[in-house]
Amino acid sequence: MKPALLLGLSASAAALNVNRRGAIAGASASLAQVALPNPAVAATEAKLALPKMGIGAWAWGDSLFWGYDPKEDAELEKVFSFVAARRDGFVDTAELYGIGRSESLVGQFEKRHGKVTVASKFAALPWRTSRDDVVKACEASLKRLGRDSMELYQIHFPNAWANEAYWDGLGDCYEKGLVKAVGVSNYGSDAVKAVSKTLSARGIPLLSNQIQYSLAYPFANSNGLKQTCDDLGVKILAYSPLGLGLLSGKYSLANPPKGPRKKLAESFFSQPASAELLAAIAAVQKKHDASPTQVAINWCRAKGAVPIPGCRTLSQVTQNYASLGWSCDASDMAALDAAAAKLAPLVEKAGFPEKDINTGLKMFDS
DSSP, rough: TTTTTTOOOOOGGGGGOOOOSSOOOOOOOOOHHHHHOHHHHHHHHTTTOOOOOOOOTTTOOHHHHHHHGGGHHHHHHHHHHHHHHHHEEEEEOOOOGGGGGGHHHHHHHHHHEEEEEEEEEEEEEEOOHHHHHHHHHHHHHHHHOSSSSSEEEOSSSOSOOOOHHHHHHHHHHTTSSSSSHHHHHHHHHHHHHHHHHHHHHHTTOOEEEEEEBTTTTTTTTTTTTTHHHHHHHHHOOOTTTTTTTSSSSSSSSSSSSSSTHHHHHHHHSHHHHHHHHHHHHHHHHHTTTHHHHHHHHHHHHHHTEOOOOOOOHHHHHHHHHHHGGOOOOHHHHHHHHHHTTTOOSSSSOOOOOOOOOTOOOBSSSO
């Protein structure tokens, strides 16, 4: 379960004031800019080398948003086995996904198929206000994972308070050897700068910021967030790189997905700009003999991000990883960026605090 839906739709977590950024949805950093070497990035990745792509395990246990059924576990295990067979296997999970079920499945699958790079996340719930809460949550996640340590631990989303305490907790997890690297998620430019400064004072690099980033939601390019992350050497982990499936070619206004995504799909496909974006994707798809999914993933990669598309079937993960066999060129990116820039956000931000009430710090970008 993602906190209160990337779409601004509510889930059971909403009652806990848990929110993911408002949904999918202008563009630009050139390929030349993305390709420039960044000494800060090199120094950070010396601590933990992230692969070119991972998989998101939100749906592994989430029955409300994704309709998870335990009968799916055998297929999920095939997905994990595929990833584990790669030397750069990477799975992103969280304590909120299926209320621990996702982490438990990852732990079970690791025992049978070998270890992968695992990232999990701390939920900044209202009653958690101390650095010790982060350490305890990390230890509980590790217990579900069946591990003594994990590769990456992240703050899942900003809160209206206690954010600085969480950063201290991240540092404590790192220094205790519970995690090899630390990151945040859904943080805006000012917050990324602040947490990076806090951790740097302890000699701890901020490895990543996991944000909603896709051709359907490219706004980190225009609001300064991507530039901030690049300047600080903070790697962007792109969640929902397929726009919650809206960029997969499976759906349309006449054939929207079922469940909570239906409202989002209707908002997306009713925009005239969406037809132009899908046409641009189709042109790149044809040029590279690829799928729409692979185009969306490679757009993220060309921006320097690590895409983490959700995978529930072996066919999905196989197709996603096939995208690593080719890359978008400059003309592809120019066409895709131009089309994506015309999109309007699908929903307003939902439930995220404007500022930390203790520090006045702006925690995320609109």
